[in-house]
Amino acid sequence: MVSTQRDRLKQFIHRDLSVNAHKQLLIAKHKVYRESINLFHTLVYTSLATTESNWIAKARQQFSSATELEWQRSLLALELHRLTPLVSYSLERHGLADALPKPYLFEMQESYRQTRMNNAVLLLMLNRILQAMRERNLHPIIWKGIALADSFYPDPGTRPMGDMDFAISPDEMDEATAVFKSLGLLPQSDAETSEAMYFANQIGIICDVHHRVRLFEGKESMNLTTNLKPQHLKTNSLPVLEPNAMIVHLIVHMDGHRNETGPIIVWILDLAFVLRKWGALLELEQLAKLMPTKEHFVSLFRTIRFLEHEFNEKPPECLAEVIKSFEPFTLEEILRQRRLALWGLPRFRGWLRLSASKLGFQLRHSRPELYLSDLFLWFSDALKNQCIGLKSKQIDLSSYFL
Numbered sequence: 001m002v003s004t005q006r007d008r009l010k011q012f013i014h015r016d017l018s019v020n021a022h023k024q025l026l027i028a029k030h031k032v033y034r035e036s037i038n039l040f041h042t043l044v045y046t047s048l049a050t051t052e053s054n055w056i057a058k059a060r061q062q063f064s065s066a067t068e069l070e071w072q073r074s075l076l077a078l079e080l081h082r083l084t085p086l087v088s089y090s091l092e093r094h095g096l097a098d099a100l101p102k103p104y105l106f107e108m109q110e111s112y113r114q115t116r117m118n119n120a121v122l123l124l125m126l127n128r129i130l131q132a133m134r135e136r137n138l139h140p141i142i143w144k145g146i147a148l149a150d151s152f153y154p155d156p157g158t159r160p161m162g163d164m165d166f167a168i169s170p171d172e173m174d175e176a177t178a179v180f181k182s183l184g185l186l187p188q189s190d191a192e193t194s195e196a197m198y199f200a201n202q203i204g205i206i207c208d209v210h211h212r213v214r215l216f217e218g219k220e221s222m223n224l225t226t227n228l229k230p231q232h233l234k235t236n237s238l239p240v241l242e243p244n245a246m247i248v249h250l251i252v253h254m255d256g257h258r259n260e261t262g263p264i265i266v267w268i269l270d271l272a273f274v275l276r277k278w279g280a281l282l283e284l285e286q287l288a289k290l291m292p293t294k295e296h297f298v299s300l301f302r303t304i305r306f307l308e309h310e311f312n313e314k315p316p317e318c319l320a321e322v323i324k325s326f327e328p329f330t331l332e333e334i335l336r337q338r339r340l341a342l343w344g345l346p347r348f349r350g351w352l353r354l355s356a357s358k359l360g361f362q363l364r365h366s367r368p369e370l371y372l373s374d375l376f377l378w379f380s381d382a383l384k385n386q387c388i389g390l391k392s393k394q395i396d397l398s399s400y401f402l
Contacts, residue, residue: 033371036073039066041310041331043074044083044265046090047158048272048311056094063099071104078108080338080368081265086158088112093154116157119149122164123156123232125183125205130235132179140176140239141167141225143210143249144270147240152273156232160266163206173197173211180207215252215292216245222289243278244286250274251300252292262341263334271300272307279316294395298388301326306334327388333381339368346378 042059049055066074078084088108091097097105126146133140143165153159168176177187177197185199185207192198195212216224224245227237241249254267275282291297305328307313315323344350354370357363 032067032069032073033373035066036070036077037332037335038062039070040074040077040335043078043087043091045311046094046096047083047086047269048307048313049094051094056096059094059096060099063096068101071101075104075107076368077335080342082160083266083269084108084111085115085160086153086266086269089155089158112157115160116155119146119156119159119161121203122146122161122205123150125185126164127234128183129179129207130233130238132182133176134235136175136179138172138176138179139169142238142240143167144253147228147238148270148273150230150232151228151238151240152270152277159270163208166207166209167213168209168211170211173209176209180209215249216290219290222286224290243274243281244283244290246274246278247271247282247300248287248290248292248296251296251303254303255296255299258337258341260341262338263329264338265334268303268307268334271303272311272313275304275307275313275316279314282316282318284318284322295389297395298326302329302388306330327384336371336374336377337381339370340374340378342367343370345375346382 039062042062045055046059075084078087084107088097089112091100091105091108097109100108123146126142130140145159145161146164149156149159149161166176177199180186180199184201185205186201188198188200188206195214196208196210199207199209222245224242225239226242228240229236230238240246250267250271254263254271257264287297291300301319301323304313304315304319304323305326308315309328310331340346340350343354345354353363353367357367
C-alpha cells in the first residue's frame with residue numbers, strides 16, 4: 001500500500017516536472033520569436049532612419065545581444081522580403097556593419113554586391129533600349145523596379161529586380177519589337193498574354209512589355225506620365241508614371257499579388273521611397289479618379305499607417321487626415337502572411353503541402369518555418385480584413401477634397 005502511494009507520488013512529481021519543462025520550453029520559444037521580430041524590425045529601420053547617435057547606440061546593443069538563432073531567423077525574413085541588399089547598404093551607411101557577426105555580414109554584403117552588379121547590367125541595357133527607341137521616335141514608359149532603383153532608392157544596388165517593366169502604346173508595339181530584337185532581346189511566345197509581351201536574351205535579361213494597361217484605360221487624357229532626371233543612366237530623362245498614377249499602380253500591383261505571394265516588405269518600401277520623394281505632389285482627388293476600387297484605397301491607407309507606426313514615416317499631407325481612421329497593418333501580421341502564402345495557405349493545396357511535410361515527404365521547394373501562431377491567427381487576420389473591407393464600402397473621400 002505504501003509502495004503504491006509512493007509510486008503515484010513519483011508519477012505525479014514527474015508529470016508536474018514535465019508540464020513545467022514544456023511550459024518553460026514554450027516560453028523560451030516565444031522569447032526567441034519575439035526577439036527575432038524585434039531584430040528584424042531594427043534591421044529594416046536602418047533603411048529608413050536618419051543617422052542619429054541614440055538610435056545607433058541602441059542598435060549596437062541589440063546586435064551584440066542577439067543570439068545565433070535570432071540572427072538566422074531575421075536574415076531569412078530579410079531574404080523572404082527581398083530586403084537583404086538594402087539593409088546591407090544601410091548598415092554600412094550608418095556605420096553599423098562592424099556590429100554584425102562576421103558570417104552574416106559577409107552574406108549580406110555579397111547579396112548587395114550581386115544585386116548592384118545585376119542592376120548595373122540592366123541599367124546598361126535600359127540605356128541602349130531608350131536610345132534606340134528615341135531614334136525611332138517611340139515613347140515607352142518605365143515601370144516599377146528599374147525606375148525605383150535608379151531614381152528613388154538610395155543606391156542602385158539596393159532594389160532587387162527580376163526584369164524590366166515597360167508600357168508601350170499598341171500602335172508602337174511593332175517598332176518596339178524590332179528594337180528589342182535588334183538588341184538581342186527575343187520574344188518569348190510561351191509567356192505572351194493578351195496584354196503583354198516578354199523579351200529575353202541569352203544572359204537572362206527579361207523585359208516585360210505591356211501594350212495594354214487596363215488599370216488606366218479611358219484615363220489617358222489625365223496626363224499620367226512625367227519625366228525624371230535619372231541618377232544612374234546616360235539618358236537625360238526617364239519617362240515614368242506621374243506621382244498619383246505611380247502610387248495607384250504600386251498599390252494595385254501589390255494587392256493583385258497578395259493571395260499568391262503574401263505582402264512583401266520591399267514593395268511596401270517602394271511606396272515609402274516614392275512618398276518621400278513625391279508625397280507633397282499627391283492629390284487625393286486625382287488618386288480617387290485613378291484608384292479602381294475603395295479596397296485598394298484601404299490597402300494604401302493601412303500601408304501608410306504601417307510605415308508611420310512602425311518606422312516613423314510621415315504621411316503625405318493630403319492623406320494625413322483621412323488615414324487616421326484606418327488600422328495599420330502590423331509587422332507581425334505581414335511576416336505571418338508572407339510565410340503562409342509561400343506554403344499556399346490557407347488554400348486546400350497549402351494544407352496538403354504542409355501535411356505532407358509533417359509526414360516526412362520531401363517537398364520540391366524549401367519553405368519557411370511556420371509557427372503554431374501562424375496557423376491559429378490566419379483566421380483572425382482574415383476576419384479582421386473582412387471587417388475592414390466592409391468598412392471600406394462606406395468611405396466618402398469627397399469631404400477631403402480641396
